[in-house]
Amino acid sequence: MISNIFYELPQKSWWQGRIDGEQPSLIRLHQSVQIIELNALKPTAGIRNVIFLGFASDEGVRRNQGRSGSATGPYLLRKACSNLPVHHSEQLHLLDTGNIATINGNLEEASKYLSQAISLIVESEGFPIVLGGGHAVVTGHYNGLKMKMQDKKIGIINFDAHFDLRQPGESGPNSGTAFYEIARQCQDSGEAFHYLAIGIQRSANSKWLFDKAKETGTQYIPVENINSLEIASAQEKIRSFAQQVDALYLSFDLDVFSSAIAPGVSAPTAAGIFYDGNFRRLLQACFASGKVISMDVAELNPVYDLDNRTAKLGAQIIFDSLLALEGAL
Structure with a gap:
């Protein structure tokens, strides 16, 4: 049971958009x-439930001295997804279960409730997409998966400009x-x-963080290797990584993209990647493993977004991931 203090019930008003008709070939995500x-939540025979869950918190960003505002990200991601056309099959059902929010800056407690929520989704045999x-x-996302998969090796593939391997300071865990x-x-x-x-x-990670990556056995693909000449090697690295684990959790920090296409993030970077054929090849390589069990899209900061550019980028990742789940990307 999820506490109603940290849990915000889902609202149909979060999903609004254009209506071209009610025929299956005309409907949109909303x-x-x-x-x-x-x-x-409960399992549904013959159906794969994709479960949207928001994490309405930017307390970790604040503690990490980043730009606050990402707490409203889940609402804007839903809005950006709403008008997208449905191209996945009828065997994929989309459900929205609401938000886990940080109350009075208590990130640690919110993370515990997020873990509980993820464990409920996994128990119901759903595929979580955390916004x-x-x-x-x-x-919280990872710990929720481990609650129900204690005997499984879970690998995390993180699309990010940063390692996020900092040690918590006096203010506690952060982004x-x-x-x-x-x-x-x-x-x-x-x-x-x-x-x-x-x-x-x-340029986004100190030498200490590269040393910490080596110490922890972190594998990584630098931004400069994501190009047409080296993309095959990057794809192979994903395939090799997937072979080492039983399940994959994908995390997409939107600051991995160039600020030219993703200005609305907590820590923008000028030299990031673009949403092009090379990125799609990496996404395909992840899902082609057949081991992806969960994903999240993080760090959307609507306060600094331009023309909803970054929100639409996050929505595109979700749209392509729905297709990839069925091998249709």
């Missing part, structure tokens, strides 16, 4: 999304500490830490 409470919110979403926290958890439990970061920028 017409197909069903509203349901987390506690009412951020700051990148502190990772800790840059999630993978350090998970690495420590793995060390304490005697498990291997399976982490692949894609899009890493040298």
Whole structure:
């Protein structure tokens, strides 16, 4: 049972858009999304339920001295998704279960409730798509998966300009500490830490963080290797990583993209990647493994977005991921 203090019930008003008709070939995402409470989730025979859950929090960003505003990201991501046409099959059902929010700056408690919510989704055999919110979403998301998959090796593929391997300071965990926290958890439990970061920028990470990546066994693909000449090698690295684990959790920090196409993020970067054929090839490689069980889209900051450019980018990732789930990307 999820506490109603940290849990915001889903609203159909979050999903509004154009209506061209009610025929299956005409409907858009806002017409197909069903509203349901987390506690009412259950498996559906012959159906794969995709579960939207918001993480309405930017407390981790604030603690990490980033630009606040991403707490409203889940609402704008839903709005950006609403008008997208439905191209996935009828076997894929979209459900919205509401938001987990940070109350009075209590990120730690919100993360615990997020973990509970993710465990409920996994228990119902759903595929979670978590809408951020700051990148502190990772800790609660991962721990929720581990609650129900304790005997499985879960690998995390993080599309990000940053390693997010910082040590928590006096203010506690933040948007840059999630993978350090998970690495420590793995060390304490005697498990291997399976982490692949894609899009890493040298100008966005200190030498200490590169040293920490080496120390923790973090694998990474630098931003300069995501080009037409080296994309085959990057795809192979994803395939090799996927072979080492039982399940994959994908995290998309929108600051991995160039600020030219993603201005509305908490920590914009000028030298990021673009949403082009090379990015799609990497996305395809992830889903082609057949092991992707969960994903999140993080760090959308509507306060700094231009013409909803970044929100639409996040929505495109979700749209393509729905297709990739069925091998149609």
